Amino acid sequence: MATNTNESRAIDGDRQRARDRGQPARRNPPRPGFHKERATLWLLTVTLGLGLGAAVRFVQRADQARTAAAGAPSSASTRFQANTSVPYQNQRVAVLPQRSFSGRATSRMS
Amino acid sequence: MPSATTPAPDATLPTAVAGLPQRRLRALGTEVVVIGQRAEAAAAELQRLEALLTRFRPSPLTTLNAEGRLSPAPPELIEALRHALAVASDTGGLITPLILPALRWAGYRNAWPAPAEPQPGDPPATADWREVRLDDAAIHLPEGAAVDLGGTAKSWIAVRCLQQLLGEALIDAGGDVISRSPETAAIDVARPRGGEPLQVLLPPGTWGVATSGVLARSWRGGHHLIDPRTGRPAQTRFVQVTAIHPDLRRAEVLAKLALLAPLAPALTGASVLIAFDASGGVWRLGDDGVWGQA
Numbered sequence: 335m336a337t338n339t340n341e342s343r344a345i346d347g348d349r350q351r352a353r354d355r356g357q358p359a360r361r362n363p364p365r366p367g368f369h370k371e372r373a374t375l376w377l378l379t380v381t382l383g384l385g386l387g388a389a390v391r392f393v394q395r396a397d398q399a400r401t402a403a404a405g406a407p408s409s410a411s412t413r414f415q416a417n418t419s420v421p422y423q424n425q426r427v428a429v430l431p432q433r434s435f436s437g438r439a440t441s442r443m444s
Numbered sequence: 445m446p447s448a449t450t451p452a453p454d455a456t457l458p459t460a461v462a463g464l465p466q467r468r469l470r471a472l473g474t475e476v477v478v479i480g481q482r483a484e485a486a487a488a489e490l491q492r493l494e495a496l497l498t499r500f501r502p503s504p505l506t507t508l509n510a511e512g513r514l515s516p517a518p519p520e521l522i523e524a525l526r527h528a529l530a531v532a533s534d535t536g537g538l539i540t541p542l543i544l545p546a547l548r549w550a551g552y553r554n555a556w557p558a559p560a561e562p563q564p565g566d567p568p569a570t571a572d573w574r575e576v577r578l579d580d581a582a583i584h585l586p587e588g589a590a591v592d593l594g595g596t597a598k599s600w601i602a603v604r605c606l607q608q609l610l611g612e613a614l615i616d617a618g619g620d621v622i623s624r625s626p627e628t629a630a631i632d633v634a635r636p637r638g639g640e641p642l643q644v645l646l647p648p649g650t651w652g653v654a655t656s657g658v659l660a661r662s663w664r665g666g667h668h669l670i671d672p673r674t675g676r677p678a679q680t681r682f683v684q685v686t687a688i689h690p691d692l693r694r695a696e697v698l699a700k701l702a703l704l705a706p707l708a709p710a711l712t713g714a715s716v717l718i719a720f721d722a723s724g725g726v727w728r729l730g731d732d733g734v735w736g737q738a
Contacts, residue, residue, distance in 0.1 A: 427688050427716045428645040429728070429738070435630040437643060438461055441653040441686055442634035443660035444474045444618035 461614055461625075472598050473500075473556055474618025480609035490605045496520050497597050499544065500555035508583055509544065509590040515582035522578055528596045531697050532573040537672060538704045539697060542571045542585075544592035546675040550666040560663040567675030594668070599654060599696035606650075622692040624650040636684040636720050644688055644716065652692025656699040657684035657720075671704055681706050682719040682727070689715050706735065 467478040467487040471494050478487045496518050499505055504521050508514040514521070528541035545568040551560030571589035578584070585591065593600075602617045606624060609615075614623045623629045623646060631653050632641040644653065658680055661668040671678035680703045687698035698714045711717060717729040718738070726738040 425647045427647065427651075429716060429718060430643040430645065431726075431738070432640050433632055433643045435643065435645070437630045437632035437641075438614055438623060438625075439477070439616040439621045440619070440632040440634050440641060441621050441655040442619040443636065443655055443657035443684055444620075 461612060464612065472601065472617055475616075476618060477614070477616040478605065478609070479615070480611065480613030480624075482608055482610055486605040486608035486613075486615070489608050490601055493520055493524075493601045493604065497524055497593050497601070499592055499594075505591060505593070508585065512587070512589070513582065513584045517578075517581060517583045519580075522580065522583065524593055524597055524600055525576070525578060525583060525591065527600050527693070528591075528593055529573055529576060529578075531596050534710065535697065535701055535705075535708075537573055538708075539595050539700055540570065540573045540672050541591045541593055541595065542573050542576070542589045543595070543670045543672055544590035545588065546570055546670045546672070547592055547594075547668065548590075549675070550668075550670060550677050551663055552661070552666075552668050556661055560666065562665045570672045570675055595700060596693070596696065599652065599692040603652075603692055619655050620692060620696055621653045622650070623653070633686050633718060635724070637724060639724075642718065642726070644686075644718075646688070649690065651688060651690055652695035653686065653688050654692060654695035654699045655684060655686040656696070656703055658703065659683050669700065669703060678704055680704070681721065683722050684720045686718045687714045687716070688718075689713075702729070707733070709733065 461479050464479050465481060465483040467483040469476050469478075469487055469491070471487075471490055476487075476490065478490070480486070496504055497520070499509065504514060504518050508517070508521070525541060532538075532540040549563050549567045551562045553560070568588070571586045575586035576584070576589070598617050598620050599622075602615045602620060602622050606613060606615055606622050609624075612625050614621065614625075614629075619634075621631055623631065625646070626648050628648060629646045629651070631644050631646060631651075633644060633653070633655065634641050636657055636659050646653075656669070658667045658669050658678065666677040669678045669680070670676065682703060685699045685702040687695040687702065689695040689698060695714070698711060698717065701708055702711055702717055702719060705711075706719070711729055712731065712733045714729070719727040719729075719735065721727065727735045728738045730736055
């Protein structure tokens with residue numbers, strides 16, 4: 335609380351001195367504790383995060399394309415498993431070694 | 445007695461078809477499930493066609509077999525027989541509708557699950573399918589021949605009945621499945637001796653999944669898959685084959701052909717062929733026509 339009171343007094347003093355000099359008071363004086371180094375660090379962190387996300391998406395897309403070309407279920411099938419309303423993107427028939435999704439019917443000898 | 449069912453959710457089906465009208469009935473010698481808008485009409489059509497093509501109760505087909513000729517013949521019987529003869533032509537006679545005398549000799553005389561016992565002696569010769577005469581109104585069989593459409597009619601009927609259904613639909617004719625879906629459809633493939641099934645994922649569109657084998661409809665000393673080259677129940681490398689093809693009629697033929705002639709060049713036309721050997725091993729036919737263990 336004491337710090338805030340001191341900051342308020344300092345800002346008020348700046349405005350009074352500006353008025354005495356006939357200059358308009360600064361509406362947004364620099365906040366105490368603002369460091370250029372800290373801002374640079376945040377900017378760097380955000381940039382690295384965005385870059386990392388883009389790289390992960392690129393690898394996922396490459397994996398899907400590779401498995402689709404091989405006719406095998408791709409990572410897209412994971413989404414299909416979670417929600418059967420999501421279209422399976424692979425345009426080839428895929429054979430799974432076990433029952434992985436909700437089957438509509440069973441083909442059997444009869 | 446067939447019974448109508450309400451379109452209640454079914455835990456074994458995904459939401460995409462569980463909300464559609466369903467009809468379950470006993471037909472084609474098996475349990476049939478029809479799912480889709482106008483399921484009642486499709487089921488009625490299925491029963492109508494079965495009544496024309498069955499050999500197990502009085503029908504135009506039994507009349508044809510008894511008399512060797514039929515005129516006038518129902519157009520549906522002519523069309524189904526024409527399809528069966530086309531299959532015989534495509535398979536070099538390996539899948540022929542004239543197998544009935546040999547099938548009866550092997551023991552399959554009455555509707556399954558009637559007891560079946562092979563007859564003594566040698567099997568009767570199978571007539572040449574090329575000697576069948578048919579036009580738009582009449583059918584003439586060669587001397588001593590009799591027709592069984594069991595090798596081709598189930599899928600032929602299912603495809604016709606699918607045309608009665610609107611939009612997303614599915615017909616499960618006792619293991620021969622035809623699916624029409626705007627989304628990917630998952631169909632289970634039962635293993636011949638039970639256990640965890642395999643599963644196939646079908647891209648959006650219309651697909652047929654047909655399974656044939658020698659362990660079902662089998663009895664002491666025989667089973668229902670006759671090899672016309674010997675007139676006897678076929679000695680097969682695999683005990684079960686599943687074929688997946690956009691046309692269920694083709695899938696049914698390919699599944700049987702893979703049992704009778706696993707190296708037939710025509711098999712490479714299937715989208716996917718999955719086979720099980722007697723020890724439970726799973727095989728797939730490669731694009732190069734070579735079977736490989738999966």
